[in-house]
Amino acid sequence: MATSPAGAGRPKTRGIVLDHIRAARTISRIELAAVTGVTPATITQVVRELMAHGLVVEVGRGASTGGKPPTLLQLNPHARYAVGVLFERNSCVIVIVDLTGRQVARTSFPGTALLPPEQALSIVASRVEALIGAAGVDRGRVLGVGLATYGPQDRQTGVLLTHQPTAEWFEYPVGPRLSELLGLPVLLDNDAAAAAIGEHWLGAVEQDTFGCLYMASGIGGGVVVDGEVYRGVSSNGVEIGHITIDVNGGRCDCGNYGCLGNYADPSAVIKQALEDSSLGRRLGLDPADTDVMTAFGRVATAAGAGDPAARGLVEGSARHLGTAAVTMASLFDLDLIVLAGPSFAAAGSIYQSVIEEEVQRRTFARRAHPVRVVTSVSGSDAAAIGGAVLVLQSELAFLELDARA
Numbered sequence: 433m434a435t436s437p438a439g440a441g442r443p444k445t446r447g448i449v450l451d452h453i454r455a456a457r458t459i460s461r462i463e464l465a466a467v468t469g470v471t472p473a474t475i476t477q478v479v480r481e482l483m484a485h486g487l488v489v490e491v492g493r494g495a496s497t498g499g500k501p502p503t504l505l506q507l508n509p510h511a512r513y514a515v516g517v518l519f520e521r522n523s524c525v526i527v528i529v530d531l532t533g534r535q536v537a538r539t540s541f542p543g544t545a546l547l548p549p550e551q552a553l554s555i556v557a558s559r560v561e562a563l564i565g566a567a568g569v570d571r572g573r574v575l576g577v578g579l580a581t582y583g584p585q586d587r588q589t590g591v592l593l594t595h596q597p598t599a600e601w602f603e604y605p606v607g608p609r610l611s612e613l614l615g616l617p618v619l620l621d622n623d624a625a626a627a628a629i630g631e632h633w634l635g636a637v638e639q640d641t642f643g644c645l646y647m648a649s650g651i652g653g654g655v656v657v658d659g660e661v662y663r664g665v666s667s668n669g670v671e672i673g674h675i676t677i678d679v680n681g682g683r684c685d686c687g688n689y690g691c692l693g694n695y696a697d698p699s700a701v702i703k704q705a706l707e708d709s710s711l712g713r714r715l716g717l718d719p720a721d722t723d724v725m726t727a728f729g730r731v732a733t734a735a736g737a738g739d740p741a742a743r744g745l746v747e748g749s750a751r752h753l754g755t756a757a758v759t760m761a762s763l764f765d766l767d768l769i770v771l772a773g774p775s776f777a778a779a780g781s782i783y784q785s786v787i788e789e790e791v792q793r794r795t796f797a798r799r800a801h802p803v804r805v806v807t808s809v810s811g812s813d814a815a816a817i818g819g820a821v822l823v824l825q826s827e828l829a830f831l832e833l834d835a836r837a
């Protein structure tokens with residue numbers, strides 16, 4: 433149904449128009465009316481308003497379909513920015529993206545280890561401030577911060593519902609506190625869901641429905657359906673690291689038994705490497721070391737370089753992740769699974785080939801359609817970029833125009 437001109441000033445109509453311009457990169461007013469179902473008169477009015485505020489610019493003319501060639505519109509990349517933070521105990525990535533989702537600045541640091549929330553978030557806040565300053569971005573144009581991290585979490589209130597990495601983090605209001613420190617809106621989101629939407633927004637994944645297996649220090653999953661992250665009831669869905677792969681397995685911290693993560697995540701791989709004293713010595717692994725990502729990186733590098741023991745461990749982990757990929761593809765009827773996150777980036781090709789092999793061999797729907805397994809193009813940054821993109825999506829959907837532009 434077409435929207436009446438009276439709806440032009442409504443933030444929701446603006447958000448829809450902005451999102452279509454973003455997705456198309458360049459588009460004419462006539463095409464906008466056709467894809468949005470909004471009347472041409474309303475489109476003209478909304479576009480005029482968006483141009484007056486510097487959010488949309490005209491960029492030449494498109495192909496003629498008989499009459500005068502239509503003027504093409506695109507988003508003004510410098511009109512607004514969003515910050516994305518991947519927050520992991522042993523690895524943090526901060527990015528700034530412009531209004532089109534293009535990355536304009538990036539920094540990373542080795543995480544905040546076991547520091548209590550107050551100290552850890554102060555470090556994150558100061559790093560965000562420093563990056564905004566270094567990038568020369570007008571702070572008044574920053575829409576907010578997307579904080580992508582592990583779950584379970586209460587996305588609505590910005591609270592973590594986990595004792596990781598220490599008990600002090602349980603029910604700590606990470607979102608509201610970081611927002612207070614920065615004076616910017618902060619959206620808390622699941623790292624795997626953020627990585628999935630980041631891949632989609634960047635155009636790395638051309639289809640609108642796909643699955644994402646995510647591995648940092650833990651294993652998670654995200655499923656994008658028709659361009660939107662599948663949220664479930666509480667945004668704690670697709671926790672593929674906590675599916676049972678051994679019904680007789682030990683109890684996991686989550687309460688379930690025999691969870692995938694306990695057999696296949698980086699901590700499990702390091703534990704197995706330490707049980708092989710010769711491998712542990714060769715790689716310089718220290719049982720007291722809490723830096724999981726660096727130790728896993730050593731095993732992954734050795735595996736890639738052909739160390740048979742290291743390779744055996746990484747392949748074992750990959751077989752278990754293959755089970756997760758088969759499960760995900762069968763549950764959601766997917767034909768594409770993207771491997772994202774810092775741990776896949778560290779040992780990408782081994783995981784990709786083993787997981788693909790398992791999926792080809794075991795997926796229920798393989799007779800109906802092929803299922804591809806690909807490695808993320810944005811590597812360890814996918815979740816941070818996705819975090820920023822979720823801010824753009826959320827803020828632009830109900831954008832209030834003001835004097836900033």
Ligand SMILES: [Zn+2]
Nearest residue numbers: 674684686691
């Ligand atoms: Zn579990």
